[in-house]
Amino acid sequence: MEKRIISFPYIGREYTKLIKRNLEKLGLSIQLPPKTTKKTYNLGVRHSSDMMCFPYKVTLGNFMEALDNGANVLLMYDSLGQCRLKHYHKIQEFTLKNLGYEDFELYGINRKNALKLMKKFSGKSYYQIIKTFYNLIKDIKAHDNKRIWSKEKPNIGIVGEIYSAIDETINQNIEEKIKKYVANPYNAVTISDFLNHNFLPIINRKTKYERQAEKYFNGKLGGHGIENVSHLLELIDRGVNGIIHILPLSCMPETTVEPFINHICQENKTPLLRIPIDENNSEANLETRLETFIELIKVKNGK
Ligand code: SF4
Structure with a gap:
């Protein structure tokens, strides 16, 4: 060549x-x-x-x-x-x-x-x-550390499959849309986290949330399924106001964790919006669902 x-x-x-x-x-x-x-x-x-x-x-x-x-x-x-x-x-x-x-x-x-x-x-x-x-x-x-947790606006945690959670084209700029509806996106899915789990697993000790998340499963799951349950548990502990679970349609690990994510959110009275992604997604549909979700969270929190 x-x-x-x-x-x-x-x-x-x-x-x-x-x-x-x-x-x-x-x-x-x-x-x-x-x-x-x-x-x-x-x-x-x-x-x-x-x-x-x-x-x-x-x-x-x-x-x-x-x-x-x-x-x-x-x-x-x-x-x-x-x-x-x-x-x-x-x-x-x-x-x-x-x-x-x-x-x-x-x-x-x-x-x-x-x-x-x-x-x-x-x-x-x-x-x-x-x-x-x-x-x-x-x-x-350094890029991932720019994420902030808001004291004034509702914090909307994002969990899910890594590619759809972090690529703005694939997720139709979901973080910017959340900001437009005056809420704070907090994306728990980052490349730093991916590197910690995939490149440096020996140096990084498991967090208490990871240990809790593993108890829901019967061993390894693939993708970021278990990590997402642990992110969810951590976000709830921090007092997140709502969760967006984003996943490509037919994603095996994320589909497998769905019942647990539903259960944990229900038990903690945390609003949950699930967004499956494929080539047929419409931006208008996403905006309507997001706007409604965030408005309901604000009503719930009396804001
Ligand atoms: S099933 Fe596909 S979308 Fe889901 S984690 Fe695996 S490669 Fe990613």
């Missing part, structure tokens, strides 16, 4: 920017796919089986547009977890080849191969690569 032009799917505006900026410091040539639009959704949906979850379809669409724009190395996130995400890079590579794309490489990037892949792409020393990762994690943590 001549010059590597590396691309990866969007995963939240700010996170994507931070990943790109830090990887470029290794001398890599990074070219993001065109912004995710309806066209991206349509491309992904057309070439995926119906029951594939939405993140698969959107990232496939991102890859098709990235290749059309000259990228030749694609990186797909691989959590090495229990859920089907770990197979996505294989299925996507197979699909893209069947669609006639030829001169490209597609890698699932995970905690086990990240260093080696970066060495292969950049030729830099492991020391430089580790330093870059360290700076990236530092930037991500």
Whole structure:
């Protein structure tokens, strides 16, 4: 392969920017796919089986547009977890080849191969690569630490599947919409948390909420199911005013935790709004549901 032009799917505006900026410091040539639009959704949906979850379809669409724009190395996130995400890079590579794309490489990037892949792409020393990762994690943590807990406005906690909870295009800018209705979004789902659970599980001791959450299940669940129950327990302990549970339609881990999320919210009298995401979501529908939800919370709290 001549010059590597590396691309990866969007995963939240700010996170994507931070990943790109830090990887470029290794001398890599990074070219993001065109912004995710309806066209991206349509491309992904057309070439995926119906029951594939939405993140698969959107990232496939991102890859098709990235290749059309000259990228030749694609990186797909691989959590090495229990859920089907770990197979996505294989299925996507197979699909893209069947669609006639030829001169490209597609890698699932995970905690086990990240260093080696970066060495292969950049030729830099492991020391430089580790330093870059360290700076990236530092930037991500600084970004996540900007979240605030409001003393004046109702706090609306967001829990759910990571991609739909953090990517503004996928969730139709849900945090901005919550702000528009004069409430404070508090997104419990962050990349810092993902890194703690997936990259540094040995150093990070389990919180009391994580231990409580695990008791609802019969072992590992995949995705962020158990983490979300623990986020929910923590948010309720903090006095959250309402919870939004956001998930791609047909997401296995989030569907599995649904009854527990319902039960915990009911028991604690915490209002809950569930938002399933797919290519048919309408912005007007989301706005109406959000506005009603937040108004009811304000009435409940006498504000
Ligand atoms: S966590 Fe849910 S949405 Fe994400 S890959 Fe797994 S099933 Fe799909």
